[in-house]
Amino acid sequence: MEQEDADFFLNTGQFLYNVGVDNVIFGYHEKELKVLLQQPIPLDKWTVTGGYIKRTESIEEAANRIAFLRTGLKGLFFQQFRSFGNPDRSKDNGLTAAHLKKMTGLDVPEDSWIFDYFVSVAFYTLTEFSKVEPKKGELEADCQWWPVSDLPPIMFDHAMIIAEALKALRLHIAHYPIGYELLEEKFTLPEIHSLYETILGKSLDDRNFAKRLMATGIIIKLNETKKIGAHRSPFLYKFDKEKYAEGLKSGVALAF
Amino acid sequence: MEQEDADFFLNTGQFLYNVGVDNVIFGYHEKELKVLLQQPIPLDKWTVTGGYIKRTESIEEAANRIAFLRTGLKGLFFQQFRSFGNPDRSKDNGLTAAHLKKMTGLDVPEDSWIFDYFVSVAFYTLTEFSKVEPKKGELEADCQWWPVSDLPPIMFDHAMIIAEALKALRLHIAHYPIGYELLEEKFTLPEIHSLYETILGKSLDDRNFAKRLMATGIIIKLNETKKIGAHRSPFLYKFDKEKYAEGLKSGVALAF
């Protein structure tokens, strides 16, 4: 990848300058909310996954392409929530051409465009993380899931980006349905209840939760139960696709 | 301005490439909601006011600086609402180097950075438009207020940007206090009532409006009345600065 690298660090015209995309990829599994982070180089600091925008694609397409590189998943639900830009945000004294050379052997020009002032258009997305095997990029040292409640040291302003993403997600959940990407096709009431509790970070009264969720009409009770352990079998539900799509468009009232 | 122009069109390093700021500047005055638009060149098409980001400033600072250029106002309330970016969004066959040359006499290179793919970080802001004398830039043909309900032909994707800004403003109004920038220091209930009706584009029951607005505590009734025509004099109110600031931070319930 010698020549490609040289081209990349010089940016021969494939990518936009000074603007990129950052994806806060949230992953849910069994009452745990995690976020996918990567290590740009072997430092004990992490960033959200992000990348550059090709001249031929929209910012949304860039976000999708970049998320696919790390997760192997396509067609995720994406939500743009804010853009970040100031001259100091990409400054981190750990990330220099010299350190990159030392750790990776790559010759990166000190004035490479990748060290320039970048405005970041930030998106968040949601997935079921047990299905995802994170794939690190060639220029990254690592890429893995971290619990939202117990993050490692974060580089740049990415701690703020994650915090804002979580805020946007929690606001979003009050106005739009959520869960399609995070649950099996058929799921139980306790499962979706835990999902909402985990994302919102607080407990929700089970009776009121069920009452209101059913009132929206976005889920349908099935005539099957899920066999679990030595306990009463819970009924299975599925999303009403049409009502769900309509809720995504025009909103639902779910202010838990 | 010869040399400066040449420098500008070549971008000698003062501005970021491929990313800029667009401001949807809303103006309110006597029950009318307007938006400040400019004509980049003498075409019968208009854009929202926008500009480029200096390498030394944040995107918020850029938005403030650019709004100041057009309105002469500083310290406006700004709200970032979305970023727009796709390869085709800046394509408008009316805006070419040849046409610019013809209309303005300026020699703009056909491959100037200003014709490139731009990601736009969009903000909206609010002001009292009767106090503002719009100032067009040197490269613009015109700059003036247009009623939101009766817009001229709009260039690029700026009709969508305006529509999204209005949507964001109307959503914002339900969660945060508004009006500080749009009303005199002392104002009457009917005045703020009209303001909300105008922004929301619908009529609000006067009794319920007053009840809820007072319940938030963000306005204080004064012991003065405003002398108007041959009618009962309405009481004056002012914003409770602290409650207002707190409402901006943590939100208020004003879902009209």
Place this chain on the structure above:
DNA sequence: TGAATAGTGTCTTTAAGACAGTATATC
């Protein structure tokens, strides 16, 4: 039959929404 989880109904409190008559100022 004990342990663990599923599932649901009612009451209270609060907020939203609809609605109309009295008060005040000026001419």
Place this chain on the structure above:
DNA sequence: GATATACTGTCTTAAAGACACTATTCA
């Protein structure tokens, strides 16, 4: 006193929130 606008209170309805018992499964 005619007119135009300011101002406010009550009732109804809907939603939110608090709360606890019964049902099922199987070890």
